[in-house]
Amino acid sequence: MKNHRYNKGSAAAKNLLEEYGFESLLDFSLELFASGLGATVIEKPLVNSDGRIIFGKKHTIIEINQDIEFEQKKRFTLAHEIGHFVLHKGIDIHNDTEATTSWFNNKEKQAKNGRVEYEANQFASELLMPSTLFYEKQKGKKFSPQLLRDLAVFFKTSITSIAFKYFELGDHPICLFHSHNKTVSYWKWPDGYPHFIIDRTKLEPPEDSVAMEFFEKGKIYAKHQAKQQIWKSTWFDLKHWEDDNDFNFFEYCIISSSHNSVLSVVWEE
Ligand SMILES: [Zn+2]
DSSP states (O other), X not given: OOOOOOOHHHHHHHHHXXXXXXXXXXXXXXXXXXXXXXXXXXXXXXXXXXXXXXXOSSOEEEXXXXXOSOHHHHHHHXXXXXXXXXXXXXXXXXXXXHHHHOHHHHHHTIIIIIHXXXXXXXXXXXXXXXXXXXXXHHTTOOOOHHHHHHHHHHHTSOHHHHHHHHHHHOSSOOEEEEEETTEEEEEEOOTTOSSOBOOOTTSOOOTTSHHHHHHHHOOOOOXXXXXXXXXXXXXXXXXXXXXXXXXXXXXXXXXXXXXXXXXXXXXXX
């Protein structure tokens, strides 16, 4: 496996799984796991909240919004709350929304309460997708949108959290760009990536990007067309001695229409 360093959040999840003798929680109810740790999980309608945790003197209650559309997202939210339960006892009531459970926003807010959210997300990621198992599952497989979808089905978690895990552990280097309301808010590339990314933070996505097609035309590609060829110059700096025709770059957009946001996964073949 690639040099994987566990951070505070992921180490806590890894230790917990080992302590209870689980290789993974794929065949075990996450609600039961939470109640085994001492937290009661309740699904109910929540206003402006995906999930929250209420620490009591004796009992802790985790509430999950029953109106969350996708089961995988519910699962990730619950895992995130379990992370708070394990790591952050003592905060009174903690409320989670799209903003706090999203990876990119957290990084931006890391100076404030983002650290706590970052830890809970890292915890959730490791709890649902143990690194060793994740690495084994993707090993030797060609990178494609379908691979990410297959991994999301296998690990029963959101495709976004899969993309971030793949970024960390996957065999093939990928770059991630997050755009919200037609503005690039964050991007990341692997260490030592051979191409230079033009920083577009707070600017519009590139005119010829797949992300921009969504914002301008509402275009969402069907599954079998999800892998779209783009120019190197779309997201990267094209050196004056380079020819765009010599490169094979692709963009796959994970779109959240309800939040008007796009996660562009970009890679070279
Ligand atoms: Zn949280």
